Amino acid sequence: MLARQATGVLFGAAVVAVALALLTDLVPPRPAGGVLLGCLALGLWRRQRGDRDRARGFARLLQSPSFARSLAQAGSDAALVLDGTLRISWAAPGLSAATPVDVPLTGSRLADVVHPDDAAGVLAWLTGPSDVPGPTGVHTFRLPVPGVGWRVLEAAATDLRADAEVRALVLHCRDVGARLDRERELSSLAFTDPLTGLPNRAAQQRSLAQLLDRPAGADPSGEVALLVIEVLGLREAGEQAGRDVVDVAVAEVARRLRATVRTEDQVARLSAEAFGVLAHGTGDEPDRLAARCLAVIEAPIGTDAGLVDLTAVVGVVALPPGLTGRQASDRADLAVLDARAAGPGSVRRYRPELTAARDRRDQLRRDLVGARERGELTLVWQPIVSLTDHQVAGVEALLRWRHPVHGEVQPEEFLPVAERAGLVVELQRWLLAEATAGVQQLPQHGPAPLRLGVNVSAAHLAAGTLVADVTTALAASGLSPERLVVEVPEAALDGPHVIDDVTALRLMGVHLALDDFGSGRSALPRLGRLPVDVIKLDRALLAAVDRDAYTRVVCESVVGLGASLGIDVVAEGVETTSQLAVLEGVGCGFAQGFLLSRPVPLGALTELLDAGAGRLWPGLVGRAV
Known part of the structure; x- marks a missing residue:
């Protein structure tokens, strides 16, 4: 230790001496220079030897089992x-x-x-x-x-x-x-509905994928079907009693469904108003399970705010091996839509026809874009006849679409497609322009020019462009506003700002007709408050007017109320002479339908009017187009 310290002192002194000599330009005597160089060499040798000894010691330490164990x-x-x-x-x-x-x-x-x-x-x-x-x-x-x-x-x-x-x-x-x-906890949160504690949509999609990946015959419990249950009435319950009551009702529905299915069946909450069930069973067992699920949902649910009455529709889809999860969900949605169309409390199984119909609607939606530019859209005209003298008092312009593949497509099919695609306003704007120009070409045989009826949808009213569209069409065609009758469904009059638009049209002189009266929730007490000039009785109401006493009384009441309020009544969809006789008997003013004339092109209507001097009688039916 002392030798190491002495060597260090000598090395330090030598370094200092060399530094002073360099700074002062002094040249030391030869003996002194030799001593300094020797000290420097000795110091460097000792430094190298120390580093080598430390490296050897660390290497021995690394090879020591105790050292390795301590590190581990x-x-x-x-x-x-x-x-x-x-x-x-x-x-x-x-x-x-x-x-x-x-x-x-x-x-x-x-x-x-x-x-x-x-x-x-x-x-x-x-x-x-x-x-x-x-x-x-x-x-x-x-x-x-x-x-x-x-x-x-x-x-x-x-x-x-x-x-x-x-x-x-x-x-x-x-x-x-x-x-x-933590992963299990997060997975539980991600795959569990917090309100009901049931698996959510993601969890059921995962279970569905596992089921569909199974080989044929691998499930010992039999076939599996997917039931999608759409609960109806929750929104109404929320509006009447509040969100908390809805939560209680949903939780009770979930409990009842879980108690109704088998142990191996999975119940999941798919959305706010929908539940899914992966049900095991063969034959019609899934259908019977669907009926039991409907029964437990329709049983009243007691809450602090009173009883909640719900109902539902159910779509049933079989899950054969090889079906994909996307296909299964798509089929379930189609089955639910079919059940919804059938009415509350309905159960419907998926059928291939549902996919074919959906594919047809999709193609119509794609092809409807540009149909007017391609010349596929045309107008046909149906006469409206006065029942007092059978004089043609007006015509209704109807839109037709001749599809290059599917042929003649009826408005009842393509207009809802156009409305969902956002195209219906454009189509009806074109209809207004074409109809107001076309009616000017019809001959006048009666005491007054023919009125023109044009259908307008709720979407057109909601768009807020109807007044401008009517104004533009009248200005371009030169048609008098008093000759135009805008036909709107009753439900469309409940929309915001609609009354202002309707009032503006009537101030212009345009007449307003309440279309499809009697097809839904139409109420007689509202007639006095609605700004309408014409009521059009729906064909669904007239279908039994000659056989059902109640229907006849309703028609007679509407006709009487219309006469008291100064509102004309038009019966549309008249197809039999017995219907026409009843309508004449109750005093209905006007009628249109196949019994009098089918919708015909403008040229054919001109010939029809000229042939009868403006009058039409039952049996003189125009050529169908």
Whole structure:
């Protein structure tokens, strides 16, 4: 130690002396210079020797088992060392406790102490294919913890069996139990509906995918069907009693459905008003289950705000192997739509015809774009006849579409498609322009010019452009506003700002007709408050007017009320002489229908009017187009 310190002092003095000589330009005597150089050389030699001794000591320390063990114990991850027979030769302190069956880890084969369900996987991972030098990737297994249970470890392997100084397989293990718990908790939140505790849409889609991936005949419980239940009445309950009552009702519906299905059936909440059931059973068992689900939903639900009455519709889809999840969901949606069209309390199974009809609607929606420019849209005209003298008092312009593939497409089919596609306003704007120009070409045989009736949808009224569109059409055609009758459905008059537009049209002189009266929730007391000049009785109401006394009384009441209010009544869809006789008997003023004339092109209507001097009688039906 003293020799090392003396050497250090001499080395330091020599360095100082050399530095002073350089700074002062002094040239030391030859003996003194030799001494300085010797001191410098001695110091450098001692420095190199010290570094070499420290390196040798650290290398010996690295080769020390106790040092390696200390490093392993100080690490954040646990470690296992396996010998050539895959027995545990050393385990980190956190893993070396006795197992619940008092079998020590050290000396045991790893496959014998892991969880029984993990043993085969661990053994396969450690042995691996013959062409692979050692375990690859990361593997997860469970090790026992006395009094606690099982510890989940994720391990990566380092194969040192070829190293002569080690000859072992080292597993670097990380405890992932907490992470897996968090993942399970997040998964539970992601796949569970918080209100009902049922699986949500994502969970059922996952279960559906697993079912559809099964091989044919793999399910011992029989066939599986998807039931989609759309609950009706929740919105009305929310408007009347509030959101809390709706939550109580939904939770009760979920409980009833869960109690109705089998144990192996999965009930899930798909949306605010829809539930899904993966039901096992053969034949018509899914249909019977659907009927039971309807029954429990329609039973009154007691809440703090009173009873809640609900109903539902159910779509049923069989799930044969090979069907995809997207196809199953698509078929279920079509079945629900079919059930909804059939009315509350209906159950409908998917049929291939539903897909064909949907595909046809999709094609019509695509082809409707540009149909006017391609010349596929035309107008036909149906006369409106006065029942007092059978004089033609007006005509209704109707839109027709001749599709290049499907032929003649009726308005009842393509107008709803146009409305959903946002094209109906454009079509009706074109209809207004063409009809107001075309009616000017018709001959006048009666005392007054013919009136023109044009249908306008609720979407056109809601768009807020109707007044401008009518004004433009009248200005371009020169038609007098008093000759135009705008026909609107009753429900459309309830929209915002609609009354202002209707009032503006009437101030212009345009007449307003209430179309399809009697087809839905039409009410006689409203007639006195509605700004209309004409009521058009719907064909659905007239279908039984000659056979049903109640229907006849309703028609007679409407005619009488119209006469009192100064409102003309037009019966549309008259097809039989008996219907016409009843309408004449109750004093109905006007009629139109196939009995008098089918819708015909403008030229054919001109010939028809000229042939009868402006009069039409039953049986003189125009050519169908």
